[in-house]
Amino acid sequence: MLIRCIRCEKLKLKHSILWLACLGIPVIPAIMGTFNYMGNLETLTPGWANLWTQETLFYANFFYAPLIGLCCAYLWRLEHRNHNWNTLMSAPVPAWAIILSKLAVILRTLILIQIWVGVLFLVSGKCIGVENRFPVETLGWLLRGTLAGAVIGALQLFLSMVIRSFALPIILALLGSIGSIYAAAKGIGLFFPYSLMMLGMNSNHAENMLEGQLAVFLASSVGMLLLFYLLSVLYLKKTDVKA
Template sequence: MLRRCISAEWMKLHHSHIWIILMILPILSVLIGSANFYMNQGVLTKEWYSLWSQVGLFYGEFFFPILIAICCAYMWRLEHHNKNWNMIMTAPVSTTSIFLSKLIVVGVLMIFVQIFFFILYFLGAKLVGITSELPGELLGWLLRGCISALTISALQLTLSMRIRSFAAPIGIGLCAVFIGLGMYVIHLGLFFPHSLLTTGMGVLSQTSLSPGEDLLFIIINLLYLIIISAGAIRRMGKSDVVA
């Protein structure tokens, strides 16, 4: 049943324009960050790390969370039109399969975005003249970015499920970005979904996480993911749908 739901979600995305957004925002992040790095090489002297600090600031702190919010809102767009909620909730499909299929598809899309971003980051580095080896922390930044992106996806899917407006959950997601930034500044970056992304991807500090911090990072993301997803699935099963 879950496999069929996932196939249905992919079919809905096949002819959509979401792919354009998935590509444009990472491109903008790397273009802006690389240009800023190129014009300030006298100050930004740590090559790959300095470039990551520039592209990561735009991508990991702003564009990536907004991209997640847009994708999640789009995943519920069809359900919120033409009373499709009534059809879905009366179909022989469990609420668990409905929610998890959307979460899995968004997760796969975010992995694609991360890979695409890495390619752009690498090409941007070569264009600005960086010739040294890639930083050893890069893989960890990208993987932790995928993990925290899944947590944020669960949160944004829940918001988009309950709010019929396409723009409102995205606006809430943008507000959460600034809350996450504040949590990071006061050294509580491991305790809020959006600040987990900032911490995990080394957006503002390119230092590596210790093994203990890595374990805590994974545990907290897993807890958020389970709690948010379970709450959303339960809400779908217990609440009346406003179509």
């Protein structure tokens, strides 16, 4: 059943221009972050670590969550149109499978985005001739970012399901991202979903921001992922639809 649901979600994405946003938006920080890095070489210590912070600082802090929000809103778009909620709720498909299939598609998109971010980072570094070996820990940061992205994805899927508007959940994601800076500054970043991205991606420090806190990060991420998933399933089961 789940496989069939995932296939169905993938079908909905066919011929959509979502891939353009997912591939195009990460190119902006890669190009501009690289130019910014080159323009500030007298203040920055040259190397991969500082190139990483320049490329991912604004991306992870402000724009990654709205991008995930855009993908999630798109996945619920069809249900919110033309009385499709009635069709969906009368289909012999359990609520858990509907949500899980959407989450699976989001996760696949996130993995592709993260691979793309990694490729852009490597290519930009090689193009401007950054010396030293490529930092392998970057792969870990990308992986942590994927997990953080999955948490935000689960939350945004819930918001996009509850809010019938396509656009409102995206602005909520941007406001959440800005709020994440405050949460991280107050030391509660590990328990605020939107802050997980900045911490996971290690976007504003050259050193590992989760030194000694990786277990808390993982537990918090998995816990929130389950919480938002169950919340979505429960809402879909208990609340009557407005078609």
